[in-house]
Amino acid sequence: MEKSHELYWKKVLGLIRNVLIVWFLCSYGAGIMFASALDKIKLGGYPLGFWFAQQGSIYIFVALIFIYAKLMGKIDEEFDVEEK
Amino acid sequence: MSLQATIYLVVGLTFALYIGIAFWARAGSTKEFYVAGGGVHPIMNGMATGADWMSAASFISMAGMIGYMGYGGALFLMGWTGGYVLLAMLLAPYLRKFGKFTVPDFFKARFYSDTATIVAVICLLVASTTYIIGQMTGVGVAFSRFLGVSNNVGVVVGMAIVFVYAVFGGMKGITYTQVAQYCVLILAYTIPAIFISFQLTGNPIPQLGLGSTFSGSDMHMLEKLDHIVNDLGFGKYTTALPGDRLNMFVYTVSLMIGTAGLPHVIIRFFTVPKVKDARSSAGWALVFIAILYTTAPAVAAMARLNLHATINTAVKSGGDVFAEEASVQYDSRPEWFKRWEVTGLLTYEDKNADGRIQYYNDKSKNAEFLAQAEAAGWQGNELSVNNDIMVLANPEIARLPNWVIALVAAGGLAAALSTAAGLLLAISSAVSHDLLKNMFMKDLTEKGELMAGRIAMAAAIVGAGYLGMNPPDFAAGTVAIAFGLAASSIFPALMMGIFSKTMNKQGAIAGMLAGLLATMFYVFAHTGIFYVKGTEFYALFGGKDFFFGISPNAFGAIGAVINFAVAFAVKNMTAPVPSHIAEMVESVRIPRGAGEATGGH
Numbered sequence: 242m243e244k245s246h247e248l249y250w251k252k253v254l255g256l257i258r259n260v261l262i263v264w265f266l267c268s269y270g271a272g273i274m275f276a277s278a279l280d281k282i283k284l285g286g287y288p289l290g291f292w293f294a295q296q297g298s299i300y301i302f303v304a305l306i307f308i309y310a311k312l313m314g315k316i317d318e319e320f321d322v323e324e325k
Numbered sequence: 326m327s328l329q330a331t332i333y334l335v336v337g338l339t340f341a342l343y344i345g346i347a348f349w350a351r352a353g354s355t356k357e358f359y360v361a362g363g364g365v366h367p368i369m370n371g372m373a374t375g376a377d378w379m380s381a382a383s384f385i386s387m388a389g390m391i392g393y394m395g396y397g398g399a400l401f402l403m404g405w406t407g408g409y410v411l412l413a414m415l416l417a418p419y420l421r422k423f424g425k426f427t428v429p430d431f432f433k434a435r436f437y438s439d440t441a442t443i444v445a446v447i448c449l450l451v452a453s454t455t456y457i458i459g460q461m462t463g464v465g466v467a468f469s470r471f472l473g474v475s476n477n478v479g480v481v482v483g484m485a486i487v488f489v490y491a492v493f494g495g496m497k498g499i500t501y502t503q504v505a506q507y508c509v510l511i512l513a514y515t516i517p518a519i520f521i522s523f524q525l526t527g528n529p530i531p532q533l534g535l536g537s538t539f540s541g542s543d544m545h546m547l548e549k550l551d552h553i554v555n556d557l558g559f560g561k562y563t564t565a566l567p568g569d570r571l572n573m574f575v576y577t578v579s580l581m582i583g584t585a586g587l588p589h590v591i592i593r594f595f596t597v598p599k600v601k602d603a604r605s606s607a608g609w610a611l612v613f614i615a616i617l618y619t620t621a622p623a624v625a626a627m628a629r630l631n632l633h634a635t636i637n638t639a640v641k642s643g644g645d646v647f648a649e650e651a652s653v654q655y656d657s658r659p660e661w662f663k664r665w666e667v668t669g670l671l672t673y674e675d676k677n678a679d680g681r682i683q684y685y686n687d688k689s690k691n692a693e694f695l696a697q698a699e700a701a702g703w704q705g706n707e708l709s710v711n712n713d714i715m716v717l718a719n720p721e722i723a724r725l726p727n728w729v730i731a732l733v734a735a736g737g738l739a740a741a742l743s744t745a746a747g748l749l750l751a752i753s754s755a756v757s758h759d760l761l762k763n764m765f766m767k768d769l770t771e772k773g774e775l776m777a778g779r780i781a782m783a784a785a786i787v788g789a790g791y792l793g794m795n796p797p798d799f800a801a802g803t804v805a806i807a808f809g810l811a812a813s814s815i816f817p818a819l820m821m822g823i824f825s826k827t828m829n830k831q832g833a834i835a836g837m838l839a840g841l842l843a844t845m846f847y848v849f850a851h852t853g854i855f856y857v858k859g860t861e862f863y864a865l866f867g868g869k870d871f872f873f874g875i876s877p878n879a880f881g882a883i884g885a886v887i888n889f890a891v892a893f894a895v896k897n898m899t900a901p902v903p904s905h906i907a908e909m910v911e912s913v914r915i916p917r918g919a920g921e922a923t924g925g926h
Contacts, residue, residue, distance in 0.1 A: 246911070246915070249914075249915065250914055253914070257414050257415070260410065260414060261410075261414075264407065264410050268403045268407050268577070269574060269577065272399060272403055273399075273570060273573055273574050273577065274570070274574070276396070277564065280563065280564065284536065285533075285536040285537070285545075286535070286536040286537055286538060286545030286546055286547055286548065287535070287536040287547065288547070288563050291396055291399075291547070291563045291564075292536070294396060294399030294402070294403065295391075295396070295398070295399045295402055295622040296532060296535075296619055296622065298402075298403050298406075298407065299402060299403070299406045299615050299618055299619055300615070300619070302406050302407055302409065302410050302611060302615075303608065303611050303612055303615050305410050306409065306410055306413045306414075306604075306605075306607055306608035306611055307605070307608045309410075309413060309414055309604070310413070310601070310604040310605045310608055313418075313601075313604060314601060317601075317916055320915075322915040322916055322917045323601070323916055323917065324599050324600060324601060324916050324917055324918075325917070
């Protein structure tokens with residue numbers, strides 16, 4: 242029991258870490274730090290860095306939460322800790 | 326029907342709807358009052374969270390700020406949405422599992438101390454009160470323009486409406502009213518945007534319109550805007566930065582973790598049935614929020630363009646902006662201009678006495694541009710435009726039908742009132758539940774607590790109304806400061822409570838106080854003590870830019886770092902956490918056995 246709980250928490254933290262990496266790269270990375278470099282690429286009428294900052298990162302945030310919720314549900318089931 | 330009559334009709338209908346819902350959803354128990362009975366469907370809760378979240382600042386001020394700031398305005402867009410990712414993963418499911426009514430409830434149990442609870446209550450009250458001032462100012466602005474009454478009367482009417490559904494319905498009334506308010510505000514925001522996007526680009530979807538070309542030309546919208554603002558001496562739209570990149574980075578962090586730490590947002594996740602629902606509900610909330618937040622940049626850019634095109638006719642045709650006849654004559658200014666002049670949000674001063682309006686950046690760093698402007702006889706910018714009117718006046722500037730203008734009025738009021746209600750609930754539950762029931766009057770009956778909650782709510786409404794009539798700063802500014810406080814005090818303490826098994830009460834208390842005080846100190850140093858002009862003391866610390874040029878509104882992130890650092894330092898010097906608390910932290914981490922939210926201990 243103790244072992245499996247530790248493993249469960251490790252998996253949860255791993256998932257959170259992965260989601261946070263994507264979260265950081267698309268907003269702070271593409272939207273702020275590398276925005277001017279990305280602006281040289283065009284996405285339709287959008288400079289790419291500008292698009293990430295004002296549109297793209299928001300779409301990615303939405304997707305991230307649902308992906309996280311789904312994967313968490315799977316981990317919960319795997320360790321048999323989901324709510325009945 | 327005249328514009329005024331249409332506005333009265335539409336606003337009246339939405340108010341009748343809110344009151345009808347409030348009557349249907351009266352709260353009979355403390356559980357209904359604090360967490361709406363705990364059975365709200367995640368999609369419904371997401372919608373209510375969206376309305377709760379999208380305030381007068383989001384609805385009225387944000388697009389204006391983005392339009393004014395250009396690219397750098399993205400800090401609001403990313404900051405006020407990215408926090409939901411943190412909320413969904415780091416806080417909502419665990420606090421839902423913990424299963425209490427309020428945020429201070431969690432502090433009381435996790436940090437096993439009345440002091441920690443009181444510090445949490447103070448942080449909560451400071452953040453919520455600061456935030457509510459912005460809402461009330463927004464209510465005043467919307468009412469005074471649209472209903473033709475004074476600011477103060479507007480605030481009183483708004484408070485009376487909130488009183489009806491918040492005092493009687495509590496969280497239950499607020500939740501279902503907010504669902505209706507979400508529908509009103511999102512329609513009010515997107516319909517004009519669709520019209521304007523279609524007018525300018527032929528593409529009715531604003532998110533795509535912003536990246537499209539102008540109707541009848543092959544020039545891209547954003548490219549055109551870059552040229553226009555450049556011609557008038559402003560920074561390039563798609564690259565303009567707020568201060569520098571570092572400031573933008575830190576500001577975005579502040580808004581994100583502030584979002585995740587704001588109590589009125591967190592308590593919304595106590596209302597869903599399961600831990601699983603708390604996770605997905607955050608996703609739904611962000612879906613509903615994203616509809617507005619991805620439309621806002623289009624509204625911002627298009628409003629900016631329309632505004633410049635109205636004042637200087639040469640910008641759209643690509644002609645000579647310095648030509649005398651390019652600047653519009655004051656006497657032939659459009660109707661909407663006259664209507665907004667009355668509110669004082671739009672002001673004109675004929676500096677060169679030529680009877681025309683010159684609107685340009687007279688503080689431009691481009692000497693060549695300034696020389697040209699001077700040669701054209703321009704003697705300074707003659708138009709000042711308050712950011713708040715960008716959204717409210719937008720439909721009028723684009724000459725949309727009366728019912729659209731009326732809908733925008735109703736939407737602005739819905740945005741301000743729904744957020745105010747959520748904040749009032751956070752404030753009143755902190756007073757009645759955390760202070761009275763859990764601390765000073767432990768033998769209070771449920772009926773007594775419900776009554777105390779309603780009285781606290783009523784008192785909070787009166788207090789908020791007073792602050793709305795005497796606001797210390799412009800709407801969006803005070804809201805940003807509330808974020809700084811939530812970011813520097815509540816968010817780190819919640820994180821440490823959930824993710825550190827060893828954090829003890831001394832660490833948490835010291836951390837919160839240090840984060841809060843550092844942030845308040847920095848903000849007051851720049852804006853004056855309690856925002857009183859003339860009491861700024863930044864000169865004592867090496868001038869206005871004394872911390873790497875971080876603006877006071879962005880300082881919450883630094884406050885949070887201070888909070889974490891102080892908390893861990895103090896923890897290492899004091900007694901370890903009791904074993905039953907460590908066990909509790911363990912149990913909060915797994916979803917099974919979440920049960921229903923209860924207020925008891």
